[in-house]
Amino acid sequence: MITDSDGPLPLPAWPQHGAEERAGLLRALEQEGWWRYGGGEVELFEREFAGHHGAAHAVATTTGTHALELGLGVLGVGPGDEVIVPAFTFIASSLAVQRLGAVPVPADVLPGTYCLDVGAAARLVTPRTKAIMPVHMAGQFADMDALRELSSATGVPLLQDAAHAHGARWRGLRVGELGSPAAFSFQNGKLMTAGEGGALLLPDGASHREAVLQHGCGRPPYDRVYAHLTQGSNYRMNEFSAAVLRAQLSRLEGQIAVREERWARLRKALGSLAGVEPQDADERCTVNAHYMAMARLPGCSAGRRLAVVEALTARGVPAFVGFPPVYRTEGYWRGPVRGTPGELAGRCPVAEELGRDCLWLHHRVLLADEPVVDRVADLFADALAAG
Structure with a gap:
């Protein structure tokens, strides 16, 4: 086991940056406009990001949450409509629905991959359902x-919530090749980051034109007469x-390859510990981007899980509790x-268990x-024993 005498844990810094980001910032600074x-x-980033993910088009946004809102807007979601979302996800998935006046309908998730249970989602479809929003949890594709x-x-x-799935592949297909809009996040902790930011991939010209309008207050590009043609916001x-993101994209694939190798190693080690179940892999997910290294402590109370997380963070391991079910947050009910x-x-019931363990x-x-x-x-084993 590792003791304190081993010194600080030598983890790579995040975010990572280099000469490419510096050069990009100077390019932007020295342009005519910002x-x-x-x-x-x-425009160049949108073209490069769409191409990298096999999509016809991309629209860059201020945040990943706004990318979800924009995607829902393009699908025509509005007040009174319903959108099926996983119960186990970061609250942005349901929050984006509510910000448009629509109702998020939480569906249960699978106990192994933590992704949307499609059977549970199917049982919740009604005439009011305007969209289904799978989340590719931690880089693992939903089915x-x-x-x-x-x-x-x-x-x-x-509408794919792909905030965790930059560069991931399903049966060899990239996110943008699956035929549906997909929203990404570039928040500080994500696999590519500019501190904040987002992008929406779109499968055709009509949806792209609508997204461009909505993300600019309903106004066509380069409009000079304030022709606001639809609803929207400034995204x-x-x-x-x-x-910065153009530089981040250039190193994405190399980082994914490293994470894939290291997760296989860490997953095997964690899986050998009594009381630990690492996130499962669906073999159809041929590339998992590994936004998070996730695991369950089945039967564990929320208090004991927190003690394990605190023991890990005290030893320099960046550990976090899992998401509560969206309906277990106060904000959901607002x-x-x-x-x-x-x-x-x-x-x-599965989301309830995940919320605890x-x-x-x-x-x-x-x-x-x-x-x-x-x-x-080894530190995980120590934290588990101490917790």
């Missing part, structure tokens, strides 16, 4: 085969963020809802050298 219609960085079948059978479109990304906490909990490690752990990954596993 907003997307005054320079070229945002896109079953989801696409459900979408085809019901006529309800999908436009600035040139500095786009310049927006449009249907049902009661008890009713939602009753139909989401799931924890995760920051993905920079998976960028560390192999001996450091082994040390993290």
Whole structure:
């Protein structure tokens, strides 16, 4: 076991940056304009990000939450509509729905991958359902085969929440090749980052034109007569963020390859510990981007899990408790809802369990050298014994 005499845990820093980001910031600084219609960085980033993910188009946004809002807006979601979301996810997934006046409908998730249970989602489709929002949890794809079948059978479109899935692949297909809009986040902890930011991938020209309008207050690009043609907001990304993200994109694939290797090693070590179940892999997810290294402590109380997380952080391991079910947050009940906490909990037993026993490690752990990954596993064992 590792003792304090081993010194600070030598994890890679995050975010990572270098000469490419510096050069990009100077390019943006020295342009004629610093907003997307005054320079070229945002447009170039959109083209490069869409191409990297196999999408026809991309629209860069201020945040990942705004990318979700924009995607819902493009799908025509509005007040009184329903959107099916996983119960176990960061609250941005349901919050984006509520900000448009629509009702998030939490569905349970699978106990192994923590992704949307498609059967549970199917049982919640009603005439009011305007979209289904799978979340690719920690880089592990939701079951896109079953989801696409459900979408085809019901006529309800999908909006992929791909905030954790930069560069991931399903059956060899990139996120943008799956035929539905997909929203990404570039918040400080994400796999690519400019501190904040987001992007929405779009499958065709019509949806792209609508997204461009909505993300600029309903106004066409380069309009000079204030022709606001639709509803929307100002979700436009600035040139500095786009310049940084172009550099971040250039190193994404190399980092994914390292994380894939290190997760196999860490997963094996964690899986050998009594009382620990690492997140499962769906073999159809041919590339997992590994935004988080997630695991469960089945049967563990929320208090004991917190003690394990605190023991890990005290030893320099960036550890966090898992998400509570969205309906277990106070903020959820401040927006449009249907049902009661008890009713939602009753139909989401797996999300309830995950809310108590799931924890995760920051993905920079998976960028560390192999001996450091082994040390993290030993520290996890120590924290489990102490907790």
